[in-house]
Amino acid sequence: MRGNATWLTALALCLCVTAPAMAQEQAEPQPPQTLVKLDGFDITNLHFALFATQTGRNPDNAEEQIKLLNELVNNFMVANSPEGQALASDPEIVAALDVARARLVAQAFIRDQIEKIAIDEAVLRELYELEYANAKRQEYKARHILLKDEGEAKEVIAELDGGADFATLAASRSIGPSKSAGGDLGWFEADQMVSEFSQATAQLADGSYSATPVKTQFGWHVILREDSREAPPPEFESVKPELAARLQQQQIAKVITAIRDNSKIEIQQPESPEKKD
Numbered sequence: 001m002r003g004n005a006t007w008l009t010a011l012a013l014c015l016c017v018t019a020p021a022m023a024q025e026q027a028e029p030q031p032p033q034t035l036v037k038l039d040g041f042d043i044t045n046l047h048f049a050l051f052a053t054q055t056g057r058n059p060d061n062a063e064e065q066i067k068l069l070n071e072l073v074n075n076f077m078v079a080n081s082p083e084g085q086a087l088a089s090d091p092e093i094v095a096a097l098d099v100a101r102a103r104l105v106a107q108a109f110i111r112d113q114i115e116k117i118a119i120d121e122a123v124l125r126e127l128y129e130l131e132y133a134n135a136k137r138q139e140y141k142a143r144h145i146l147l148k149d150e151g152e153a154k155e156v157i158a159e160l161d162g163g164a165d166f167a168t169l170a171a172s173r174s175i176g177p178s179k180s181a182g183g184d185l186g187w188f189e190a191d192q193m194v195s196e197f198s199q200a201t202a203q204l205a206d207g208s209y210s211a212t213p214v215k216t217q218f219g220w221h222v223i224l225r226e227d228s229r230e231a232p233p234p235e236f237e238s239v240k241p242e243l244a245a246r247l248q249q250q251q252i253a254k255v256i257t258a259i260r261d262n263s264k265i266e267i268q269q270p271e272s273p274e275k276k277d
Helices: 005-016 018-027 045-055 062-080 082-088 091-116 121-133 150-161 166-173 177-181 195-203 236-261
Strands: 034-038 041-044 138-147 184-189 214-216 219-230
Touching (some): 041 062, 045 062, 062 082, 121 236, 138 166, 138 195, 166 177, 195 219
Antiparallel strands (some): 034 041, 138 219
């Protein structure tokens, strides 16, 4: 990895264009460019880009790029050495490589399938009409007071029954992040909250608070439902990506099912330790 300044500058420039080159390869595949030869093995800009992605590093200065490349060379150097090759036959390493290869190929397969799937706009609009355009969706405007235990929640309800102001109590008693806003949660749809909270809110009348504490994974709640309204359907364009992704997933699932149907899968019963003895 030694050389003159000109060679290092040229190599750094090559590394700088690695990421854009990869993006270009998606549309126009380009042959990988060799950066380093290690005992006859070509370490390319593609290796470098993948290594940078996997390590979560994308240095933009020449010194750090050379350092990262040197790390990559060290990895290949150790892996290709006789000592590394000896370890490569270890069952755990072999299994890890098998799993990594299977995941990479499967992910590439999914990406390839997604690119091949043509989504018909008319089908998307039909699905939108079915699921969103005429669906009745309810929104609620509520406040809540979150407490550590049921006893405290009952105390708060007793204070409310005595005429205490809900927002004032929320500001002084709640342990939730909304306490600074008097427990105000704004407008939300049922599926935006945990199920116990949503169900309790839906059962209240506008302007009423929960007569008994509501338990969720976060603690004990006293809920005030201030208002409710029918939510307008989302715009088609806002849910179009979600609908398209769902159709793609359905098509991919069919392809995978077809592959499974043509595969011979045999579940093996592990041999018990007693049998071995």
